[in-house]
Structures are given as structure tokens and as C-alpha cells.
Amino acid sequence: MLFNSYEFIFLFLPVAVVTHFLAARRSIVAAVCVTAVSSLIFYAWWKPPFVVLPILSIVLNFALARQILIAEPALKRRLVYAGVVLNLLVLGYFKYFDFAMSVVVQRNPAVPEVPLALSFTTFVQIAFLVELARRPQPIPFAKYSMFVAFFPHLIAGPIVRWKELGPQLDKAVRYRVNWDNIALGLTMFCLGLGKKVLIADRLALHVAPVFDAAAAGLAVTTAAAWGASIAYSMQLYFDFSGYSDMAVGLGLLFNMRLPINFAAPLRATSIIDLWRRWHVTLSRFLRDFVYVPLGGSNAGPVRRSANLLATMVIGGLWHGANWTFIAWGAFHGVLLMLNHAWRSWRGDRRSTAAGLSIGWLLTFLAFAIGMTMFRAPDIQTAGRMLQAMAGFAIPAPGEPLVVSWDFWLIRQGYLSEPFVQAWLGAHWSVVGSLITLGAIVVALAVPDTMELLDYREGEPHSNWRRAPRLLWRPSVPWLAFTAGVFLLVFANLNTFSEFLYYQF
Numbered sequence: 001m002l003f004n005s006y007e008f009i010f011l012f013l014p015v016a017v018v019t020h021f022l023a024a025r026r027s028i029v030a031a032v033c034v035t036a037v038s039s040l041i042f043y044a045w046w047k048p049p050f051v052v053l054p055i056l057s058i059v060l061n062f063a064l065a066r067q068i069l070i071a072e073p074a075l076k077r078r079l080v081y082a083g084v085v086l087n088l089l090v091l092g093y094f095k096y097f098d099f100a101m102s103v104v105v106q107r108n109p110a111v112p113e114v115p116l117a118l119s120f121t122t123f124v125q126i127a128f129l130v131e132l133a134r135r136p137q138p139i140p141f142a143k144y145s146m147f148v149a150f151f152p153h154l155i156a157g158p159i160v161r162w163k164e165l166g167p168q169l170d171k172a173v174r175y176r177v178n179w180d181n182i183a184l185g186l187t188m189f190c191l192g193l194g195k196k197v198l199i200a201d202r203l204a205l206h207v208a209p210v211f212d213a214a215a216a217g218l219a220v221t222t223a224a225a226w227g228a229s230i231a232y233s234m235q236l237y238f239d240f241s242g243y244s245d246m247a248v249g250l251g252l253l254f255n256m257r258l259p260i261n262f263a264a265p266l267r268a269t270s271i272i273d274l275w276r277r278w279h280v281t282l283s284r285f286l287r288d289f290v291y292v293p294l295g296g297s298n299a300g301p302v303r304r305s306a307n308l309l310a311t312m313v314i315g316g317l318w319h320g321a322n323w324t325f326i327a328w329g330a331f332h333g334v335l336l337m338l339n340h341a342w343r344s345w346r347g348d349r350r351s352t353a354a355g356l357s358i359g360w361l362l363t364f365l366a367f368a369i370g371m372t373m374f375r376a377p378d379i380q381t382a383g384r385m386l387q388a389m390a391g392f393a394i395p396a397p398g399e400p401l402v403v404s405w406d407f408w409l410i411r412q413g414y415l416s417e418p419f420v421q422a423w424l425g426a427h428w429s430v431v432g433s434l435i436t437l438g439a440i441v442v443a444l445a446v447p448d449t450m451e452l453l454d455y456r457e458g459e460p461h462s463n464w465r466r467a468p469r470l471l472w473r474p475s476v477p478w479l480a481f482t483a484g485v486f487l488l489v490f491a492n493l494n495t496f497s498e499f500l501y502y503q504f
Helices: 006-024 028-046 048-070 073-105 118-134 141-149 162-170 179-215 222-253 271-277 280-294 301-319 323-346 353-375 379-389 404-410 419-424 430-445 476-492
Strands: none
Touching (some): 006 028, 006 222, 028 048, 028 141, 048 073, 048 141, 073 118, 118 280, 179 222, 179 379, 179 476, 222 353, 222 430, 271 280, 271 353, 323 353, 353 379
16 A cells, blocks of 8 residues: 555545544553554555564564563673574565575576565664663563554655654653644645655656666667656655655654654755765664664774775665665765765865855766666666766667767767757657756755754644744645645546655
8 A cells, every 4th residue: 555545545544543543542552552453454455465574573573672671781782683683584585585596596586575664674673672772671562563563654764763753652642633733744745745746756757768768778868868867866856755754744643753854865065965864764774783883984084984885885785686776885885985085185174155066066966877776677777877878878789889979960860850859869858858857946946845844853843833934834825735736646646656665
């Protein structure tokens, strides 16, 4: 079940919210149990037999957590290691076993059937075990089950920590209907849904033909390769940030405040800045549970560079069992190494406006190059796309490689074809370019959802009562705007598309 589906919006969601607060009239435990069960129903909707896996995972990890609480320090450490290894073994079996075997026996790997949300729930439970060992505290099974299975963050994050969500489950005030939170949550959900359906899905129509052509060995021009790669960068941003907005909005319907996962990352002026803003909860996890344990930046610049590279390769592999994800992670690891080296050489000198502009442009172009690897179905397709982006058009099979400016003269026939079509090629269009440009303008110039709604993690606040006119507040104009966005989305819900991070 997807957030952009009729059955979720008009059936599952209202039933889940109403039953949660009806059960809360009886007790907090009843509300927690009901919502944990409804979250498992949400999971089972995709493929019922696979719901056994999260149930077993929750039960076994909770049993291990109970042993960690009562164990001596030395045994406690071994139990945590065992829990981490067991969780990773389950993830590895479902997600990476066939890929690993294909490397050993030199064959093409099959596409694995990975249980829904396995990567995210694995990270959530690993973080829980580690944090429990550091800060022991008794945790009821019902609350732990809801913490792991809570459906707003189940499919594609954000990756929540117990210290962020757990304490909220203990507060009685969060089990009473809060109309301010419902208004804010529905607004956030609709804006996120608009990002997904009205922008990301429109971009997808122009991205796929170019990558499909490259995968099939067909000719792709430099303009088409750059256009599709930048368009995919924008598609992924609006798709995933839209999903994260929806997840936070859904959490608010239950009076739960989930962590922010995006902080306007496309405004970043360096790769370091980008990774502080993009998929924030994953970046925090990789920092705390991979980079720091490897030694972080405390062992000198060479060791820091190696740790950065290893962390980003692991982060790339986490996204999927494919060489393209490993290459994408390694690429960003190298970029981070170069960025840190530049900062060390440059020192504390303040950047000028021109320097920040150049930094933004280089960061954005590097991000788009990385997204080419991320989107490509295999390393060969990624190579063809990067080859075209470097100025060499992809020729038809059996024809020699030619530079792009010769390509549209020789292959398209400048004298018989319109100039624009010859330059763009057969798989990219002026419309795709305009939609991509519009998406970039929106990402850079329009306040992000969290900025517009002045959303903060942790305790709620009431700054909306004195907020600037542009920011959200319960009002007729905002109601009309939100309703308008939802009506536009509703008119386009008949075009089914999964969230891009659904597969991870």
C-alpha cells in the first residue's frame, strides 16, 4: 500500500487514526497495541506472507534487548555485537545473497525479492540495541512494537531513534485528539503528496526514455544525457522529500513528531553541506554507527579520508545490491575527501558571493553526475550515460564513437532535421527541459515544506500565532490552498507510480 493510493488515503488512514484515538479512551497501552497492529496490516497489504519477518524481527530483537538490560558489561557488549550481526545477516540474505553469489560464479544477478522496508527496520533496530546498551531503560513490548512498525516511517524512513520517538509514547497528552496537529499534519501530507504526484511523477516521464535508450545501446546526445540526469536528480528529490513530508505529516495525525529528513539540500554549496541536508537521518546513522566507530576524523587526514570512503561505499551498498550503488557511494566518498582537503587548505577564509555561487554550481553538477550512476540499471548503462555527458555521444551498435557536436550533424542530419531536435536527440525534449528548469526554481526559490510550516522536532510549539504572513497557520487561505493541491493530486492519482525509495 502506497501513500499515493486511493485505498490508503480514503480507507486505511482514516480507519487507523480513528481506531487509535478510540482505543486511547480505554488506555495508552490499548492505543499503542491497536496502532502497532494497524501498522502490521499496512505492511501485510503488500505481500501478506512477508509480514511474518517483521513480527519475528520485533520479537527476537526485543528478547535480545531484555537480555542486554540485565547482562554484565562484558556480556552486554557481546550481546549487542550479536544483535547487530544477526540483523545484518537477515538483511544480507534477502538483499545481497544473490548479488554476492553472482560475483563469485560470474553470472548476472537476479533481482531479489526484498521484504518491504527491511533496510529501514534493520537500521532502526540496530540503533535501538546500541543505544539501549549505552542508556539502559525498561521498555514495554507494546511500545517497542509500535516504535519499530509505526507505518508513517515504515517504508522509506525517516530512520527514527528510540530517543526521538520512544519518550513521546509515554506522554498521555499525545493520546488526545489535537486539532492543531491534525490541521498541520494534513497540510504537510498534502504538500508532500503534491511534490510526489505533480512534480516527481511528471519528471519521471522524461527521465525514463533516455536511460532506457542508453540501456538498450541506442544513441543518446550530450544534451539528452545531462537533461535526464539533472531531471532525475530533481525527480528523486521531490519524490523522496515529498514522501518524508508525508511521513512527518502522518505522524502528526497521531501527535507523534518524527525527525526531519530533508533540509533544502539542493541549496547546498558544498558536498559536505549537501550530506548534512540530504536524507538527514541516514547521514546521522552512518556517522554514528559507521564513520565514528571506524575512527572518524581523530586519526589524521589520511585515516579520515579512508573512513569517509568506506562509510559512503557502505551507504551506497545499503541502497541496493548493484555495482551502480557501490560506484555512487565511492564517488561521493571521493567528493567528500576532496571537499575536506579543500577546506583544510583554504582555512578559515570567508567565502564570497561569487565563491558560494561557484560552489553551488559545482555541487549541483557533481550531484547530478552521481545520480546518473544511482538511476542506471547497471554499470554499463551508467558508463554510456557518463560517456555522453562527457561530450561523446553514444553511437548505434557497430558505429564509431563521435563527439556530440559531430553526432547531430552526422547521425541526425542537420540539413534535414530541426536544429533543436538534432541537438536534443530522439529521447529528450524541450518540454522535459522546461519542467526540469521549473523544478530547480521551485527547489531553490520556494521555501521547503518544513520551512513553510515552521515544523520543529521534539516538543510542539505555537509560533504560528505570530508567524510571518507567508508561513502556515490555521486559516481560510491555507485551507483553500491545501484543498487545491489535494484536488490536483486527486485528479492525477490514476497514474500509478511507486516511491523511488520503496525498493530500498
